[in-house]
Amino acid sequence: MYGDASVGARLDGLPLSRFHWRLLGLIAAGMYFDSFDIYIAGTVLAAMIHSGESTLRLNATFVSVTFIGMMTGAWLAGWLGDRFGRRFCYQFNLGIYGFASIAAALAPSIYWLIAFRLVMGVGMGAEIVVGYGTLSEFIPASWRGRFGTILNLIINTSLFLSTFLGWLIVPHYGWRWMFAIAGCGALVVWFLRKSMPESPRWLATHGRVEEAQCVVERIEAECGASPGLSPTAGTVASTVVQEGRMSDLFSRRLLARTITAVVVLVALFVVNYAFVSWIPTFLVQQGHSVSSSLGLTAVMFAGGPIGSLVAFSLAERLGRKWGIVLFSLVCAGFGVAYPFAQSATAIAALGFAITACIYVLSSFSVATYVPELFPTALRLRGSGVANTAGRAVSIFVPFAVANAFTHFGIAGVLALIVGTLLTQALIVGLLGTETRRRSLESIAADVAVPMGGMQTAGRPGNAPTAIE
Structure with missing residues (x-):
């Protein structure tokens, strides 16, 4: 069995445990603040119109740059996450979003706020791509669909919270606190997420099979499962390194x-x-x-x-x-x-x-x-x-x-x-x-064919076979 197939089988064979729920919580927390920030726009823009800090045209620009940023973030997340890893990407984009939100809370004018919103949009657009994709690579196949629906449910409850907090905070303390809450929350999650492991499937796909096996062994220990069989030297040597284009x-x-x-x-x-x-x-x-x-x-x-x-x-x-x-x-x-x-x-x-x-x-x-x-x-x-x-x-x-x-x-x-x-x-x-x-x-x-950029790691003579 090739390295990444072995890793996938071991991950799918794990019993559901605290590790999976903690992973869900960390991913959901980051995506929750992402969604929260999307929904606060209506409350913030209405308050800025009322205070004379903005106009309808500037509000429309704010909304437009949000979508532009999210489009850009979704595109970049795909490339960064596949090239440099899931862990790097979800920390990178959450950091961008968190610091940009703090900057937005301190914005001296609507023009600065629009500029920061563009940067925030990049982080928000990236989070939805990385979050769902990362979760799918850790959860056993028999639970993968249900975990996706739980994550979706958690994220969408942010509509109620953002509306409720806007009602409580904005009339009395101003709109800046809404961005401060989102930014500080995102940075707290960024710190907590440092303990999240890299996806073993991604590691194995990029030829880092020994690292992948080590991560899986730690997860197995946390789940109380018996360690799976380590790959033989020949198996590691025949692993196909995939650099898809x-x-x-x-x-x-x-x-x-x-x-x-x-x-x-x-x-x-x-x-x-x-x-x-x-x-x-x-x-x-x-x-x-x-x-x-x-x-x-x-x-x-x-x-x-x-x-x-x-x-x-x-x-x-x-x-x-x-x-x-x-x-x-x-x-x-x-x-x-x-x-x-x-x-x-x-x-x-x-x-x-x-x-x-x-x-x-x-x-x-x-x-x-x-x-x-x-x-x-x-x-x-x-x-x-x-x-x-x-x-x-x-x-x-x-x-x-x-x-x-x-x-x-x-x-x-x-x-x-x-x-x-x-x-x-x-x-x-x-x-x-x-x-x-x-x-x-x-x-x-089902669609396994050699893709652009594939390389075989190890001894010559091992015929490269397309794998996951």
Whole structure:
């Protein structure tokens, strides 16, 4: 057995233990503050408008540079994480984000705040790529999907906390404290994360098999498991060193997976921003009072945690591929029915169902499925490309939604959402591969061909074979 396959088998054979939960906690903490900072933007910008420190145009610039930074961060995280390791990348990007948040709290003007926000966006965009990808490489195959849904649920609770703290803090102490909380929290997590190990799968893929085995042995000891068999000298010598290139993602064998990952994340961002971000505006435009619209919105958004729990229960039963297909179709069905809802109860019920489906899709796709699709040597680059495409499209979603609503009303917006969901169901159904309860090595073996930059470490005469 090759070095990295041996490492993967040993990681998948471990019993669930405190190590896995601590790893989840450390990754979730960093991503939580990342998400927290995204959601505080509305509160901060509203306060700056009220105080005369900003204008609507400058606020729009603030939002735009956030997306630009996140696109850049997602792209860079893919390259840095695959080239220099998961541990380096998640510490690097969290440090950037943390220090930039502290600087934002001290910004002398909105112009400086916009500049710091661009830097913060780089860290925020990188965190989502590295966090989900790193988690997938440590968790046993039988639990990988469920851990992804738990992480997704934890992260999304930041919406409530950011809104609640904004309500408590901003009117009395000003907007700067919101950035200070996010920055200090991120730096505390940065310090705690120094104890996290490098991914053994990444180490083995880059020919550092002895280091990988040492890390696995420490994890096995912490999990109370018997140490696995160390590789023989011949096994170590025949390990294939993989230095995948970005172009490999668009090779014949991986193109279908790259297309699937891009479609899945583009669809998620389109549906999320078209519905979740705009629903209060839709309700007001349909004649509901502001108070009524906010109340209905609160009921609808309660579907988010329920969706994550549904995903948790189905991740290892239904699977990711068919889960995405099924809930895309279910969500599309609710979307078709929504324009015909007349009573507040029907509107709230259908909105609740749509929100729950969106969170199921989020748990299945960005949190679990996309990182699983790519071999270790290209995992973060594949996720980075998909996230970059999703962020790029999300820049134009508000304009598409506004145009659809202006010309066709809520039915036009729902047509955009339903069309996106049906496209996703078709592409994933035709091109997607099922990853449920499969080792990452097994998933990668389906597309195992020599990739650009591979080298064989060790004695000549060992035929290089593509591995995970």
